[in-house]
Amino acid sequence: MSKLSNALMFLLISFPMLSQKNDSIAVNFKVNFDQFPLEFNKSYVSAQNDTIQISSFKCYLSGIEIHYTDKTVFIPKTKPHLLDYAIPNSMQLALPNQRKTIAKVCFNIGIDSVTNTSGALDSDLDPIKGMYWAWQSGYINLKIEGQSSSCQTRKNQFQFHLGGYQQPYYNLRRKEINVKSQDNSINIVIDLAVFFAETNLSKTNAVMTPGNKAMELADISAKMFFAE
Amino acid sequence: MKTTGFLLVAFLFCLGMVSFSVDSSTPIYLEVPSGWPKPIYNFKNNPLTEEGFELGRNLFYDPILSRDNTISCSSCHLQQTGFAHVDHELSHGIESRIGNRNAPALINLAWNKHFHWDGGVNNLEVQAINPIENPAEMDEKMANVIVKLQQNQQYKSLFRKAFGDEKITSQRLLKALAQFTVMLQSSNSKYDQVIQGKAAFSSQEQHGYDLFKRHCATCHIEPLFSSNSFENNGLTIDNTLNDYGRIKITNNKKDSLHFKVPTLRNIQFTFPYMHDGRFKTLMEVIKHYNTLKYNPNMAPALSKPMQLNDKDRVDLVAFLQTLTDRDFLFNPRFGFPKK
Numbered sequence: 001m002s003k004l005s006n007a008l009m010f011l012l013i014s015f016p017m018l019s020q021k022n023d024s025i026a027v028n029f030k031v032n033f034d035q036f037p038l039e040f041n042k043s044y045v046s047a048q049n050d051t052i053q054i055s056s057f058k059c060y061l062s063g064i065e066i067h068y069t070d071k072t073v074f075i076p077k078t079k080p081h082l083l084d085y086a087i088p089n090s091m092q093l094a095l096p097n098q099r100k101t102i103a104k105v106c107f108n109i110g111i112d113s114v115t116n117t118s119g120a121l122d123s124d125l126d127p128i129k130g131m132y133w134a135w136q137s138g139y140i141n142l143k144i145e146g147q148s149s150s151c152q153t154r155k156n157q158f159q160f161h162l163g164g165y166q167q168p169y170y171n172l173r174r175k176e177i178n179v180k181s182q183d184n185s186i187n188i189v190i191d192l193a194v195f196f197a198e199t200n201l202s203k204t205n206a207v208m209t210p211g212n213k214a215m216e217l218a219d220i221s222a223k224m225f226f227a228e
Numbered sequence: 229m230k231t232t233g234f235l236l237v238a239f240l241f242c243l244g245m246v247s248f249s250v251d252s253s254t255p256i257y258l259e260v261p262s263g264w265p266k267p268i269y270n271f272k273n274n275p276l277t278e279e280g281f282e283l284g285r286n287l288f289y290d291p292i293l294s295r296d297n298t299i300s301c302s303s304c305h306l307q308q309t310g311f312a313h314v315d316h317e318l319s320h321g322i323e324s325r326i327g328n329r330n331a332p333a334l335i336n337l338a339w340n341k342h343f344h345w346d347g348g349v350n351n352l353e354v355q356a357i358n359p360i361e362n363p364a365e366m367d368e369k370m371a372n373v374i375v376k377l378q379q380n381q382q383y384k385s386l387f388r389k390a391f392g393d394e395k396i397t398s399q400r401l402l403k404a405l406a407q408f409t410v411m412l413q414s415s416n417s418k419y420d421q422v423i424q425g426k427a428a429f430s431s432q433e434q435h436g437y438d439l440f441k442r443h444c445a446t447c448h449i450e451p452l453f454s455s456n457s458f459e460n461n462g463l464t465i466d467n468t469l470n471d472y473g474r475i476k477i478t479n480n481k482k483d484s485l486h487f488k489v490p491t492l493r494n495i496q497f498t499f500p501y502m503h504d505g506r507f508k509t510l511m512e513v514i515k516h517y518n519t520l521k522y523n524p525n526m527a528p529a530l531s532k533p534m535q536l537n538d539k540d541r542v543d544l545v546a547f548l549q550t551l552t553d554r555d556f557l558f559n560p561r562f563g564f565p566k567k
Contacts, residue, residue: 119273119353120402127357128371128398134357136477137350169479211479 024094025066026185027105030228031057031085034193038085047197050150054192057085058131059142059221060111060124063174066095067104074098080111082124082131083190102181105188109222110141110172116165136209138165141172142221144195151205158201162218164210171214173222187228194224253390254278258338261415263423264451267338269352269410274403276411279389284408286386286565287401292376293359294322294366301359301405302564304331308557310494311335311412317505321365328364328469330505333498335491335556338410341456345487345503348477353406357398370398377401414493414556415451422550423451429550436547439540443517446529447489453551454491458483459527462520466504473503485525496552510545 031038033054041053062080067073076095084090115125116138131140140163147156164171179186198220207213256276260267274280287293291300304319305311311334313319319331329345343349349358359365360373377383377396384394391400419437421427429437440448449455458474465472465485474483487503501507507516518541520526520533536544556562 117350119270119351119406120399122397122399126398127354128369128374132354132357134349134354134361135344136348137354166478209479 023097023099023184025097025102025181027064027093027095028185028187029083029091029093030187030189031091032189032191032193034191038192040086044193044196046193046201048150048200050148050196050201052146052148052196052201054144054146056143056145057083057190057192058140059083059109059190060131060139061093061107061109062111062115063106063108064093064095065106066098066102067106068098068100069103070100072098072100079123080115080125082129097184102179102186104176104178105186106174106176108172108174109218109225110163111139111165112172113165113170115139133161133163138163138210141218144192144221148201148205150201152202153205158205159208160206160217161208162214162221164214166210169210169212169215171210171218173218175222175225177225177227179227189226189228190224191226192224195221198223253280253392256281256411258411258413261420261451264415265339268341268456269338269406271410274353274406276407277390279386280391280404280407281411282565283383283386283390284404284406285562286383287405288408289564292380293368293373295368295372296322298322299366301356304359304365305334307559307562308497309333310414310498310557312498314497314499317500319365321359321362322367325364325367327362328471329503330500332488332490333494334409334412335414335493336452336454337412339452339454339456342488346474346477347458347488352410353402355409356402356405370401373401374398412556412562414553416555417493417553418550419547420451420553430546432543432546433550434547435540436543436545437550439534439536439544440547443534443536443544444492447527448492452491453493453495455489457489458486459489459530460485460523460525461487462516462523462526462530463502463506466506469504471504482525492548493551494553494557496549497557510548511541514541514544 033044038054038057040055044052046052060080060082064078065073065075078093078095081093082090111125115121125139127134131143132138133140140161142162144160146158148158149156151158162171177188199217204213207217254277256278258267258271258276288301291297293300299322304313304321306314313331316330318329319327321327332345337352340352343352343355344358349355357370360368360370374396383396387396387400388394390404418427422429447455447457447459463485472484474486475481495510499508501510501513507513514536517530518534518536520530522531
C-alpha cells in the first residue's frame with residue numbers, strides 16, 4: 001500500500017512539473033477594421049462607401065500546422081477552435097512550443113467534410129454554439145453579421161453565414177501565413193475592411209446556405225487573414 | 229527500474245478505477261438479420277448500452293424537449309403506427325402549428341444514409357436538433373433543453389448511468405436519442421417469415437409479391453424496402469407548399485421534386501402517404517403509379533405506368549400488408565418508459 005501511495009504521489013507531483021516545462025506559443029488573432037481594432041456597433045465606412053456596423057464575428061480554425069525555418073513541421077493535436085470576437089479569450093490559441101524559429105503558420109478557415117459528417121460533437125463543435133445548420137447538416141465556417149444603410153432588408157441587417165462541406169460547394173479555405181517569430185507569440189490580423197471592400201452590400205446581404213455565393217465570399221474572407 | 233515499477237502499479241490502479249466506472253453499463257448490440265446489408269450507422273462512435281438506450285427512450289417520450297413542455301418526439305412518431313404521424317397530411321407541433329411535411333416513419337434507421345424527405349440531415353445523431361429547434365415542431369433551443377435537464381434529478385441519474393457521470397451536454401443527449409432510435413428495428417413481418425421459410429404467402433399475397441418485384445422493387449429494394457436514393461415519382465407540385473425537395477439541399481436542378489424513397493415496412497399503418505401526405509390510402513398510391521403521365525425528370529423505372537387491373541391492385545395491397553410487423557409495433561421495449 002505504501003508503494004502504491006508513493007507511486008500515486010509521484011504521478012500527482014510530476015504531472016504539473018511536466019506541464020510547466022513546456023512553454024507555449026500564443027497565436028493571437030486580432031480583428032480589425034482597417035488599421036484599428038474592431039468595435040462592435042461602431043460605424044465604419046467601407047471602400048465601397050457603405051456605412052457599416054458589425055455585431056458579430058465568429059469563425060472556425062482547424063488543421064493547424066506550425067512550420068519552422070529548419071523545414072520541420074509541428075502538427076498540434078488540437079480540436080477545431082471557434083474564434084468568437086465577443087469572447088476575448090477565444091481569440092488566442094496556446095500551442096506547445098518547439099523552441100525553434102517559426103517560418104509559417106497554416107490552418108483551415110472552417111471545418112472539414114469528415115468532421116461535418118461525424119454526428120454529435122462536443123466542445124467548440126457543440127451545436128449550441130450557434131455555428132451549426134440543423135436542416136442541412138453542417139457547420140457554419142465563418143459568420144459576419146451587422147447592419148448597413150445600404151441593405152434594403154429588415155432593420156438594414158446583413159447576415160453572412162458561410163459554410164458547406166460537399167463538392168462543388170466545399171467552403172473550407174486553407175490559409176498559409178508567413179511569419180517571423182523567434183519569441184513565443186504570433187499575431188494574425190483579421191481585417192473585416194477587406195471583406196466589405198469586395199462585397200456589394202446593396203446586392204449581397206444575406207448568404208446563409210452553401211452555394212456559389214458562399215464560395216465567392218469564402219474566397220474573399222480568406223484574404224482578411226494576414227500576419228501583423 | 230524501481231520508479232518504473234511504481235509507475236506501472238499506479239497506472240494499473242488508475243486503469244482499474246476507470247474501467248470500473250465504465251463497466252457498470254451493459255453493452256447491447258443491434259442484431260443484423262441474415263441476408264441484410266451492413267448497417268450504415270457508425271456504432272464505434274456511440275457504443276450502445278442498455279443505460280444509453282433507456283436514457284434515449286426517456287428523452288424520446290418526454291415533452292421536456294419542447295419549449296412549453298407539451299410536445300415529445302412520440303407526438304409525431306407513434307409506435308403503433310410505425311413511429312409515423314397518422315391521419316395528418318402535414319404534421320403539427322407546438323400550439324398546433326402545422327409543418328411543411330408528413331413526419332416519416334422511424335424504422336430500421338441504422339441503414340439510413342440520409343434523414344428527412346430531402347436528405348438534408350447526414351447523420352442520425354444530429355437529426356434531433358431539427359424537431360427540437362424547428363418553430364413548427366418543439367420551438368425550443370438546445371441550450372435551454374440542456375438547462376432543463378440539468379435541473380432534473382431523474383435525468384442526472386439517467387445520464388450518470390449512461391455515461392459514467394452527471395454531465396449533461398447536447399452531445400450526450402443526441403447520442404442517447406440515437407441509441408434509442410437506431411434500435412427501432414422491424415424484421416419480423418410475415419414477409420420475413422416467408423423469406424426464412426417459416427410461413428407461406430397466400431396465393432393472393434404471392435401474386436402481389438410478383439407484381440411488387442416487377443413494378444416497385446427497383447426503388448423499394450428488399451429487404452429494407454427502401455433505398456438511400458432520392459427520386460422524382462411523378463407527383464405534381466402542390467402550389468400551397470411549393471416544396472421542391474432535394475434541390476433545396478444540393479442546389480442541383482436535377483434534384484428538383486426529388487424526395488427520399490421511404491421504406492414500405494409497416495406501410496399499412498403509416499398513412500397518409502408521400503412527403504405531403506396527399507394520399508390517404510394505399511389504393512390511392514397504387515392508382516397514382518398506375519396512371520402516371522410520362523415526364524422526362526421522373527425515375528426511369530417509372531417511365532411506363534403499371535396499368536394494373538382491379539384484381540392486381542388488390543393483390544398488391546395484400547402483399548404490402550405482409551410487411552406489417554406486430555412484434556415491432558407492439559414491442560414494449562420501444563414503448564413509453566416504465567417509471
